[in-house]
Amino acid sequence: MAIGDRVAELSAKLATQRAVIETEEATKNAFVMPFIGRVLGYDVFNPSEVIPEFTADLGTKKGEKIDYALVHGGAVQILIETKKITEPLRWEHASQLYRYFSVTNARVAILTNGQFWEFYTDLDEPNRMDAKPFLVLDLAAVDRTLLPELAKLTRESFDLDSVLNAAGELKYIGEIKRTLAAEFREPSEEWVRYLGVRVFSGKNFTRQVREQFAPLVEKAAHQFLTEQVNARLKTALGPDAALDATTPAEPQILAPTPPVPAQDVTPEATDVVTTEDELEGFRIVRAIVCSEVPASRIASRDAKTYFGILLDDNNRKPIARLWFNRSQRYLGVFDEDKNETRLPINDITDIYAHADQLRKTVAGYVRPAIPPASVPMG
Incomplete structure (x- = not known):
């Protein structure tokens, strides 16, 4: 499985389990160990790869521990310090990482609360951990441009030199992007x-x-x-991005309704506007159903009245519809007969509450039905 799919899988888990995680140990079990094992590819039960409660003597300070040390090539390469997911990360949380950084071989330190992953190195001064991370990954809103750099830290593709060479650029690009995001908000x-x-x-x-x-x-x-x-999405999807432009217009219909067949693209369909909320909804649905199929098989088609999500870009395999162009938003889900039921939602994250139905829909397309047993003739 590609690293993007592995991250998406953990992102979906975070969305469904975050609300019930309250302690640091629960954070480690639910999100940190799966990240180390599933995303980075280290065996969390092999002490030659992952050392929990890692200890190194710090002058007169004895017995201080780092939550995890990752070993590659026989040497400690990455240090990880964990906080509970309900606690926002602050620089003081990195104090132990800062002290350990100068007395180990590690050139990468990670501070995380399970959702946010801050990656540090020593760009400003050799063997002294920087005060600002060079990479910040938010599992609740994954920036896919960071995934190639994250891949360089995985066990199978470990390339520390390449990571460090790119760290300076990543650090400042990340800070500029966060500054721009704050200005846009x-x-x-x-x-x-x-x-x-x-x-x-x-x-x-x-x-x-x-x-x-x-x-x-x-x-x-x-x-x-x-x-x-919207322009980028239309370029990526081509002219088919405006398919399905005719649908029932009544937003309060909650009873099952049959799916609408694909229509030919018409000049009038070119005024479809894809919103950021629709794209975020698409990303949430894709993260949920990637447990059933690779994320690359999840496609989208925007229309005037709804945003469609399909398997294999096939109109006969609808996964969901986002009815967001109205004051009351709805998530359209499908049963085995492809009848649609529109469920009211108040927030985009409410989609996660219907994860089981979305996975069931996709599973029905990819898992062949079991034929009924034949009845012997008397």
């Missing part, structure tokens, strides 16, 4: 001024003008992202 005064003075036709960009521009910058940023995502 809530534009700062500096950001509003930076953009506003370039389009404002007046002489003075006063505080009153800035206050008028602040909501405009926020709205423009959201529209820009939506348009860029």
Whole structure:
């Protein structure tokens, strides 16, 4: 299984189990050990690969322990410190990692609470762990551009030199992306001024003008992202991205309804707009059903009134429909006869509550039905 599928599998597990995990030990069992074993490929029960409660003498300090040390090539290469998933990560949590970093061979240190994984090295000063991570992975919202770098830390593809060579660029790109994300969510005064003075036709960009521009910058940023995502998706899917443009328009129908067959693309179908919420819903469904099939087999087709999710890009194999273009949102699920039931949801993450049904639907497409036993003729 590719690393993207392994990460997606753990991401789906996180979504369904996070709410019931409260302690550090439960966090280790539910998310950290599976990450070490499933994602990074180390045998968590082999002490020559994974050393739990790793101890190294630190001058006068004796007996301090790091949660896990990963061994590759006979030497400790990666140190991992774990906090409970309910606790946001802070720099003080990395104090033991910081101290151990200089007295072991490890060049990579990881601080995690099961959801967030912060990867550190010594870019700023040799043998001294940096104060900021060079890579941050959020299992609740996986940035797939980071997966090739993560793959270099797996047991089967361990390439420390390549990781360290790319760490500087990754560190600053990551920080820039997080800064941009924060500005798009809530534009700062500096950001509003930076953009506003370039389009404002007046002489003075006063505080009153800035206050008028602040909501405009926020709205423009959201529209820009939506348009860029929609353009990228249409390029990736080709002209078939606008199929299924005719569907029942009544959003309150909750009884089973038959699936709508694919329609030919028409000029009128080209005004379909794919939203970020629809894409996030697609990613959630894909993460859920990748336990049944490779994630690469999950496809999408956007339409004017709903966002369709299909197996093998086959309209006869619908997995789900996202009815998000309305005040009350619905998740459309399918039974074995491909009848659709629309379930009301208040938040995108409510999709996880219907994970069993989604997996059952996909399993029905990939697992052949057992023929009934023949009855001998009398």
